[in-house]
Amino acid sequence: RKEVEQDPGPFNVPEGATVAFNCTYSNSASQSFFWYRQDCRKEPKLLMSVYSSGNEDGRFTAQLNRASQYISLLIRDSKLSDSATYLCVVTQVSGGYNKLIFGAGTRLAVHP
Amino acid sequence: NAGVTQTPKFQVLKTGQSMTLQCAQDMNHNSMYWYRQDPGMGLRLIYYSASEGTTDKGEVPNGYNVSRLNKREFSLRLESAAPSQTSVYFCATRRDYEQYFGPGTRLTVT
Numbered sequence A: 001r002k003e004v005e006q007d008p009g010p011f012n013v014p015e016g017a018t019v020a021f022n023c024t025y026s027n028s029a030s031q032s033f034f035w036y037r038q039d040c041r042k043e044p045k046l047l048m049s050v051y052s053s054g055n056e057d058g059r060f061t062a063q064l065n066r067a068s069q070y071i072s073l074l075i076r077d078s079k080l081s082d083s084a085t086y087l088c089v090v091t092q093v094s095g096g097y098n099k100l101i102f103g104a105g106t107r108l109a110v111h112p
Numbered sequence B: 001n002a003g004v005t006q007t008p009k010f011q012v013l014k015t016g017q018s019m020t021l022q023c024a025q026d027m028n029h030n031s032m033y034w035y036r037q038d039p040g041m042g043l044r045l046i047y048y049s050a051s052e053g054t055t056d057k058g059e060v061p062n063g064y065n066v067s068r069l070n071k072r073e074f075s076l077r078l079e080s081a082a083p084s085q086t087s088v089y090f091c092a093t094r095r096d097y098e099q100y101f102g103p104g105t106r107l108t109v110t
Helices: none
Strands: A004-006 A011-014 A019-025 A033-038 A044-050 A055-057 A060-065 A070-075 A084-094 A097-102 A106-111 B004-007 B010-013 B019-025 B031-037 B044-049 B064-068 B074-078 B087-095 B098-101 B105-109
Touching: A004 A084, A011 A019, A019 A084, A019 A106, A033 A060, A033 A070, A044 A055, A044 A060, A044 B098, A070 A084, B004 B087, B010 B019, B019 B031, B019 B087, B031 B064, B031 B074, B044 B064, B044 B074, B074 B087
Parallel strands: A011 A106, B010 B105
Antiparallel strands: A004 A019, A019 A070, A033 A044, A033 A084, A055 A060, A060 A070, A084 A097, A084 A106, B004 B019, B019 B074, B031 B044, B031 B087, B064 B074, B087 B098, B087 B105
C-alpha cells in the first residue's frame, strides 16, 4: 500500500465550479500535512499547509481528519489558472529525520 | 535571487554512459535533496544532505552517487546509466517543512 494515496484524476470541471480532492495516508504518526501545486512540466511549489482545525486561503480550503487519516483540498470558483496537478504531502520520521512523503498527485483541468 | 538552479535541463544518454547533474542554491539553506519523478508515482527521494559535509541515502539510492561540494552545491552522478533511470530529476532545498525545488532535469536513457 502506498504511504500517500491520491485519485490521479483528471478532474475536468468548468470555470466557476467547486471541486474537492482527497488524499489518504497510511502512517498514523504523520505530524504535518501540505498541498503542493505542480504545473505541467514545472517544479512543485507549496500551495498551503493543512492544520488540524482546517484552514482557508482565498478560494482554497484544506482540512485534516486524523481519525480517518485523510486530507482534503476544496477549490471554490475554479479558474482556468487552477489547472495543474495537486500533490498531497505528509511528514514522517524515519531514522531521526523528518522526511516529506509525496503523493503521485491529482490532475485538475478547468475548462471555459 | 535565482533560488535553486539545475543543469542541464534535458539530457539523452545511452545505456552505460555516465553523467553528473548539477544543482546550486543561493537560499542559504542547510539541507539539499535529489528526487526523481516518474508518471503515476510520487516524488521519490534519492539522496539528501542535511548539512554541508553529510549525505544520506533516501528511498531509491541504487545506481546513484552524490557529492555535497559546499553549502551551495549538491551534485548527482549516474555512473552507468540504465533505461530504468529515465525520469525527471528535481533538486531541492528545505526550510522547516517547505521544500523549494529547482526546475528539473529531464533525462532519457536509451
